[in-house]
Amino acid sequence: MPENPVLRRRIRGRPLSAGGYGTTASLVLVSPLILLLVSAFAYPVGRLLWNSVFTPEPTLAHYARIIAEPLYLIVLWRTFEIAFIVTALAFLLGYPVAYAMARVQGRRAILVAACVLVPLWTSVLVRSYAWIVLLQRNGIVNTVVQEMGLSKAPLQLLYTEGAVILAMTHVLLPFMVLPIYSTLRNIPDEFAKAARNLGASAPQAFLRITFPLSLPGAAAGTLITFILALGFYITPALVGGPSTLMMSTLIAQQTTELLDWPFAGALSAILLVSTLLLAALYRRALSFSKGFSNG
Template sequence: MTRPGFFQPNGRQLSSAGILLLMAPFFMLIGFAFLYPLLSLLSLSVTEPEPGLSNYVRILDNPLYFKVLLRTLWIAVLVSVLALLMAFPVAMAMVSSSGPMAVFITAFVLLPFWSSVLVRTAAWAVLLQRNGIVNDLLQVVGITSEPIRLLYTQGAVVVAMTHVLLPFMVLPIYGALRNIPSDYDRAAAICGAGPLRRFAEVTVPLALPGVLGGVILVFLTALGYFITPALLGSPKEMMIATLISQQLREFLDWPFAAALVGVLTLFVTAITLVFSKVFRFDRMLGGQL
């Protein structure tokens, strides 16, 4: 027997009360594990060492922290662009393939999810070290005559973050491409459009929701990334997440670290609101147009 009000009158769809009841454990978990710690940390930034905005003024007064924020934005943008350039061909291959080939490509896209970020980052550290495979290949092909510094550079951080976040770009684009009817491409071909024109005027515009969804997922995740920049980056070119960790672990300056978290949270929230106003999130995730 179903409870009154749990289902719609037709008995096939959940009512608003039913949906809220099912979502209650999720909201409780979010409130306990995310909202409460975040609000407690943000309150610390305006109450210690004295009530006020002194911690935020400190961020504005020191140009070093502004440079860290700009560097973080630049790396997030660069990672998003590189991931997009690599993900679109892979997503197209997934859509156009079938049988064992489709399983093979999908497995390689999902393979990073089967290992931790720490393991993947450590693998890049092995590859990029002075005696690593990359340096050996550069010397074999004659590009360099001796090992060069690849590890602990901004390039190493960008490459490793692109590899780690690539699936988050591939999957939304794949969802958008899969929802494009094949009749559209055939109709454009009948009208005389060549492959490049069909790609530019049919495929790309219709896949744009998935592209935007992948870009915003990768960009927002890259803004707060910690493990990869901490292990592969240089202390002179740290990102904001590494700076927050430094304030917490080395200087034990929790109020200032909380202010840095507040700035990052405000920035991420602003970007999310802008995208939610300009683009529908269901379309961005590759839903029906």
């Protein structure tokens, strides 16, 4: 009786799909995604960066303009500063929420998950306009403050850096919560129980067992949140003002209002290179800390 190759793979314990697709079939299946990435991302970004140097003659004048005029460096620094503050706040607020999601059961778990996921399913534009309703001069916050007698005149809450940080933290919070939650959920409860049986208190068990094991999720969440905050456009444009101008808003102004595409490409290149450099340094720091702790 001839040997069945499918049965042989099943007996050996290998998944049936391990050798089910050849190279040609795999390329055919992946080709729509590759075509979409090339046409909708790689080509536009590459063309924008190309125009920043070749306009049509090779020149670095646009990059020299960024360095020569302090305004653009100030905007770049403000962008990274706001992104760092938003990431830190998202971590401080998101870690307890992720911990609660991983530990509660039943209806409470569904309620906590809904509080995290429903805002994620809502449009960023809607959430940004909601903050405008809350923070405007006749908004809910100013009304409550005046009724409590804390201020006689409406406070300037909207179009400030604080409003931008608050709104961006709210919008990006799920991107911090979900990676941490996925890591915490995979940590067995027996680890903390064993630490408690060996004499550790609940805070000691958390700080020495649970928190170190959740650091991969925290690292992924902070990196995702930071990168998204660097390129955020809708929320800073709606709730921010001229004093809170960020790189994404500045690039949009150069393309849509001034029609200076080469200079917008130079600004995009500076932001892209800075982001990739910080991401590489962040990953290097994480790998170094792992090696140091293991040593």
